[in-house]
Amino acid sequence: xxxxxxxxxxxxxxxxxxxxxxxxxxxxxxxxxxxxxxxxxxxxxxxxxxxxxxxxxxxxxxxxxxxxxxxxxxxxxxxxxxxxxxxxxxxxxxxxxxxxxxxxxxxxxxxxxxxxxxxxxxxxxxxxxxxxxxxxxxxxxxxxxxxxxxxxxxxxxxxxxxxxxxxxxxxxxxxxxxxxxxxxxxxxxxxxxxxxxxxxxxxxxxxxxxxxxxxxxxxxxxxxxxxxxxxxxxxxxxxxxxxxxxxxxxxxxxxxxxxxxxxxxxxxxxxxx
Amino acid sequence: xxxxxxxxxxxxxxxxxxxxxxxxxxxxxxxxxxxxxxxxxxxxxxxxxxxxxxxxxxxxxxxxxxxxxxxxxxxxxxxxxxxxxxxxxxxxxxxxxxxxxxxxxxxxxxxxxxxxxxxxxxxxxxxxxxxxxxxxxxxxxxxxxxxxxxxxxxxxxxxxxxxxxxxxxxxxxxx
Numbered sequence: 001x002x003x004x005x006x007x008x009x010x011x012x013x014x015x016x017x018x019x020x021x022x023x024x025x026x027x028x029x030x031x032x033x034x035x036x037x038x039x040x041x042x043x044x045x046x047x048x049x050x051x052x053x054x055x056x057x058x059x060x061x062x063x064x065x066x067x068x069x070x071x072x073x074x075x076x077x078x079x080x081x082x083x084x085x086x087x088x089x090x091x092x093x094x095x096x097x098x099x100x101x102x103x104x105x106x107x108x109x110x111x112x113x114x115x116x117x118x119x120x121x122x123x124x125x126x127x128x129x130x131x132x133x134x135x136x137x138x139x140x141x142x143x144x145x146x147x148x149x150x151x152x153x154x155x156x157x158x159x160x161x162x163x164x165x166x167x168x169x170x171x172x173x174x175x176x177x178x179x180x181x182x183x184x185x186x187x188x189x190x191x192x193x194x195x196x197x198x199x200x201x202x203x204x205x206x207x208x209x210x211x212x213x214x215x216x217x218x219x220x221x222x223x224x225x226x227x228x229x230x231x232x233x234x235x236x237x238x239x240x241x242x243x244x245x246x247x248x249x250x251x252x253x254x255x256x257x258x259x260x261x262x263x264x265x266x267x268x269x270x271x272x273x
Numbered sequence: 274x275x276x277x278x279x280x281x282x283x284x285x286x287x288x289x290x291x292x293x294x295x296x297x298x299x300x301x302x303x304x305x306x307x308x309x310x311x312x313x314x315x316x317x318x319x320x321x322x323x324x325x326x327x328x329x330x331x332x333x334x335x336x337x338x339x340x341x342x343x344x345x346x347x348x349x350x351x352x353x354x355x356x357x358x359x360x361x362x363x364x365x366x367x368x369x370x371x372x373x374x375x376x377x378x379x380x381x382x383x384x385x386x387x388x389x390x391x392x393x394x395x396x397x398x399x400x401x402x403x404x405x406x407x408x409x410x411x412x413x414x415x416x417x418x419x420x421x422x423x424x425x426x427x428x429x430x431x432x433x434x435x436x437x438x439x440x441x442x443x444x445x446x447x448x
Contacts, residue, residue: 143303144310147317148366151340154324155333155374167325170318177307184304192311196318204322 001026006033016040027141028149031172034141038176146173160211161220167204168224171197171260175231178253182238187245194249198256201228206263214271225264232257316343324374330381331392337375338400344370345407348422352411357418360411364422371429375400379436384443397437404430 006026013019016037019027027034088096150170157163174197181190205224212220232254239250307314316339323336344367351360379397386393408430411423435441 142306142310142362144306144313144317145362145366147314147321148369151317151321151324152369152373154321155337156377157325163325167321170321170325174318177303180303181307184301186304186307189304189307189311192315193307196315200318200322204325208326 003030003033006030007036010037010040016044031169031176034146035176038180143173143177146176160208160213161216163208164205164212164220164224167200167208168227171200171205172227172231174200175235175253175257178235178250179238182242182246182250185243185246187249190246190249191252194252194256197253201256201260206260206267209264209267212267217268217271221264221268225261225268228257228261228264232261313343313347316340330378330385331396334375334378334382334396337370337378338396340370341367341375341400342403345403348426349407349410352414352419352422355418357422360419360422361425364425368425368429371400371404372432376429376432376436376441379433380441380443383436383439388439394437397433400433401430401437404433 001022003026006023009023010016010019010033013023019037027037147170150166150173153166153169154163157166174193177193178190178197181193209217209221209224235250235254235257239247239254242250320336320340320343323339324333327333327336344363348360348363348367351357351363379393382390382393404426408423408426411419411426432441
């Protein structure tokens with residue numbers, strides 16, 4: 001299964017938390033599709049939060065339906081029923097147009113206001129309130145399961161290239177958790193995550209990359225270096241918008257990704273004759 | 274009409290305020306999971322690093338043994354707390370690790386070392402000493418929902434026993 005098919009199936013399946021087995025298999029190996037799945041889950045969780053005004057239409061309809069049938073009696077029609085359908089004057093049309101425009105303007109203002117208030121709350125000095133009761137669906141695969149998958153690939157890796165690729169995936173799994181933790185403003189956890197991420201890059205990925213044969217360095221290390229560059233810029237952007245207390249661990253991750261990228265590039269340069 | 278329009282306008286504006294508010298409490302469950310599982314996360318990252326920088330299958334099997342202990346403790350803890358789904362989750366993880374990690378490397382080590390190699394025997398004995406009593410405890414507990422975890426554990430343990438007894442060989446494909 002390729003990425004396009006996997007993402008199409010994720011979009012079409014009823015519950016992206018439990019996709020079909022073949023999609024699960026692809027997700028286990030593809031970081032990009034896992035990110036896509038996470039995004040879908042976040043969208044799904046947020047859609048459920050959109051307020052829906054209460055409606056009595058259904059109850060009213062059912063009441064009418066269940067009421068005993070009334071005898072058909074011809075009542076005299078009230079005056080207004082005999083009147084011809086109302087025709088709107090130009091003034092009324094103008095008022096309707098003005099009303100619609102006002103509604104649109106207020107909606108935009110409302111969205112802007114909501115974002116601004118939320119940003120202020122997010123940047124505030126106090127810790128963000130996390131309500132365990134409101135957690136709806138956990139994201140697709142627990143972090144423990146994703147890390148174990150990486151460990152199993154590392155346990156079976158036969159070459160330095162395979163080890164480097166799996167160590168890069170291990171780092172990416174940790175990086176994938178960053179945005180979620182940054183949203184909650186949990187600096188302690190983010191610090192711990194940043195430490196693990198930096199350790200995997202420094203003690204694992206870069207250390208092992210040195211053992212990749214020179215002839216295979218570019219093909220093995222270049223895609224990983226590019227992914228590290230993307231991770232570093234994504235985390236830097238996240239740090240710009242994040243609450244002040246989580247900026248420091250995010251910067252640790254940016255620095256680790258940049259250093260890893262530079263070291264891999266240096267190793268590739270060494271290999272060039 | 275003006276009154277109606279005003280009500281509609283205000284309702285839409287109010288909805289706009291709610292729609293505009295991003296998910297402040299979006300992933301609390303993920304955070305709680307991270308906090309609760311941090312010791313396992315740390316062990317898996319350290320284990321991954323150790324496995325990723327090691328080529329010797331016997332050493333890799335030892336790293337897998339360390340991870341086996343962590344997962345087995347978590348499974349036992351879940352069983353003690355009557356947390357059936359979590360026990361099942363860790364039973365499945367344990368089986369995957371026993372078959373795909375420990376078993377695979379024990380096979381490779383066995384192919385390289387003499388059949389009665391003391392290091393290999395010691396390692397195998399230590400793993401079985403951990404798994405067998407755990408399996409018994411899971412069987413004896415009168416808690417519903419532990420059966421899938423017990424079955425997964427038994428399957429993983431059987432795989433290791435077969436490898437240690439020489440019933441599964443390197444050419445025999447692992448599950």
